[in-house]
Amino acid sequence: MRAGVDTQIANRSRLPFWAGVFVTIACLAILILSGWREWSAREAVLENAEIDMANLARSLTQHAEDSVELADATLLGLANRLESTGIESEALAGLQSFLNDRRTTLGRIRGLFVYDEIGEWVATTESVNLAGLNNSDRAYFQHHRDIDDRQTFLGPPLQSRSGGQWIITISRRFNHRDGRFAGVVAATIDVAYFAEFYRRFDIGPRGTVTLLNKDGILLARSVGDGSFVGRDLSTTRLIREQIPRASSGTYYFRSPLDGLQRLSFYKVSDRFPFVLLATQAEHDVLARWRQGVITRVAFVVGLALFIALVGIHLVRQLVARQRLAAAIAAKEADFRLLAEESSDLVTRIDFDERILYASPASARVLGWAPAQLVGTSALAGVNHEDRPRVEQTIEALKRGEMDEARMLYRIRHREKSEIWVETTMRATRNSDTGLINGFVALSRDMTQHKDLEAKLAVLAASDGLTGLGNRRCFDERLEQEWARARREGTPISLLMIDIDHFKMFNDQFGHQAGDSCLRTIASVLANQALRSADLAARYGGEEFALLLPNTDSDGCEQVGTRVLEALHEIQIEDGSVAAWRTTASIGGATIWPNAATATNHASLVEAADRALYAAKNGGRDRLMMAGKVIRWPGAKTA
Template identity: 60%
Template structure:
């Protein structure tokens, strides 16, 4: 009986081990899942804190903006009630408004209307005759109510400028207390949208400014005003807002774009406005998902490894008598792995001849592996790379290293040379433990090498214009400076700056500005005719043209060709008199480098010449050391 129990216990050992391994794997997976869920909640809570801080800051910003407008309104109401609406008083008000230099970025305009809605005075450059705002909602409300407080109105399109504006208005009275008119300030909706653009809230995040009735005042990313004035009062947030706290986290599905959003809303304590800062929940959780996939893949692999080890142990315990057969099968599996591997596996003897080559040799090198047996392993390697490969193999055979990894070119039977990456490792005799050869595992790296070369090329180019970038220019300048110093030859440099480029951008927009820079880059690239010449974008609207082995006369000739080519393009630039075309100023410098000089001196000289060209009227070329007539200068 005891013997039977012992036998039964031994029989149950594999089952008990299997049960323990299964429970351990389930526990690992459960704990990892719980940890990932906690990590997800932490990311959401962190995003909630970020949105809360952002909403509070933006609420303060909105309140400060409305405070500024309210202060202006209060002062204007006092002036109107003290001075009245007589023609003389109105003229003084108009003069006062035109003389004041308000921050037009924040407060767009100030307006005064009389009791009939007729325009009395404004900061805008418009003809007041015939303008009437008595049909505006804010005017009717002030006329009908004795409330002297500030009214934040719905966004409207300005009659003076046509843009979307948010209005803040106050009523002013006659001395007898009757309605005398309205003073109004306007804030451009674009001011808020441009300000909100500064905050990184993800590709699908949004910041919304609404009034307490749910009317959209401004929304980030809404450049064309599509959402301005939209009524959001029937959304879940505003339907439940009376019963909610003044500030809170809020999860919802956006009625505007259908995205699930994590948000924080903040009700202003001073004005009837609401700031809603939101992030797309998928954007918030995207990093967590990527990391969770990696971590869970590792945990799953670890769990699978534990399971496989457990399974192997169970099989070992239950099938110990078949161990020899299992070892033979495992050896066959390893051989199968070598035979089916996509990489080339080679066994190389101490005489550097091939002893074994896997079947994938035909696919990688185009050679039948049977025909390679006994041939020199280095036979097809490029002559420039062969010494490096030979050195690596010699180091392995001598015992200086156990393994090595090298990349080199080798001959393909049917195609041109290919790039190969080979991992080398020594093999030792099972009897003497002495090195008896090398195992080489090779793979085709041609595509990867081509990609690396392309990436290296892209790193030297400017992304907008396609010509050399500043870093590449600096490298080439040092090289050409050293060459000119060594050979005693001239080195010339042209610095080119687009005249009034900021005004061009403001007038025609950044896409037109980018097109202008690309056009100039094409002209410079066309003028870099010799292999040593280099056209580069030096920074912003400033370009450089490096001209090795070129004297001052050649430098001037190239600069004038640049100006002539740009003049032929005839790109309009209304704010660049007198030509009203896009022009450039050029500063040139030529030097034969001496031993004590550095390349920066050439750049500094060209920069001073460029400054002289701009100060002397632009649209011209000035060479370093050239005497130019300055505008307004008096002669003796």
């Protein structure tokens, strides 16, 4: 007996020691977690900077590609003109006049130049005397002279002979009619244009944007006085190791130009031989983090010391509090174990729909702490459209018609507008009387699930190639708009568009060019769907449809005419595809539905199809309307 008592006394005497060990471990854990958190915050800051640099690099790469492509499109037209007319005196006079007219519309392009087969200047947009000027020593001229390559050449940076400034050259070769080298057409863009454009972006006090060609020659840089232009960086790790491995990616390095450790993202152009490098000084990126880390660490250390002192005081009362805690825990152990550990929101609700208990998950699910929910109505915040259905379900549970119900509804969140919640509710009964006295509800956030359903619905209604509505979307919308037109007594119009000779285009240039053609035409149709009710859809293959609710025959014909005009203004051009003038045959139809034609919406498609075939048989590249407006018996007049 005495031995048992001694054992209990000995165990109690060790309690302060073990409590001290626990407090020590807790304080160390706080310090370790704080250190881990600060390191994670540092990594998060760097990761956000990486994302910013990636977005900036991709955007500026697109800008550079657009700049080069703009110049290349102009050069292609000049080259084709020179190969057609030659460079005789009369042709050159007309060409110089043409270039003079283009001076005010060049935009970001500095100048256009034409050199003959020996490098002599024969025409330019610059106001210079052409006599005695020769560019046969330029690398781009020698490239085109020595290599029979009709592709665009992006040359290294050089200083302009007409203005003296650093420029980037984009050039093309043109030939005599017998295929011999006839000369070079070139466009120039000032290096200063890119540098000034890049300075508009706020990427920190020492951030930079650098444009290089694939050989590592620096073309433009957002900082500096231009002295770095033409610098050879081919021996850097970026050019030697990173770019051969991946065409884009994050890159940490010490800059050979200013010696700073930099965080960067590089992007190699998919269309032209250049690399865009967006960087920030790592010191600048972490500046704000460093400012806060000292304060936060000092606070955590002070907090750990405070916890240690309080812990020492509290563990002295541990034995007495253990008995009280055990008594409390015994009463609701089963329920609270489930509620407190569950990631879903658990609530106890009385018969009058007041919340008696809410689990800690309420803060995560609804944004409200449990104490803020207790005593409030369980239906507070339920969307007014969903509330009648929820109330009916609860009343059925109260009447005992069911023991358990599952509901999906919207409810107001403290920080968000609304969320979707799925609640499983079960009635509870008084143990003495057996009467229903309340409910236990288990709720979970289903917002992401509903958002995913919405996104899948959008994907199901869209054509994967063109981004327009697909056939299923078109059929559903036609049925809806037909029903609306029938109710409101308004007309509904439809344009059926078929691309002329598309199979010939596809066979000649390939499916990729065909897909590009379809996407271009789809963008034209999308631009003509001006109202929210209008729908541009891919009906199938190279056939498209443009649904125009509340549009009469004249309006339908006007839209069809605009489509034809827009198609006349585009040409399908690609590096390996000659210019192709895109035309289409269009059939239009307008119907005034009424009660007698409630389910006959297919008649509109049939009428437009007949008009489409009439347009094809009439020579294509035209719009044919299906006669006059079809007025069904009893239809209202406009």
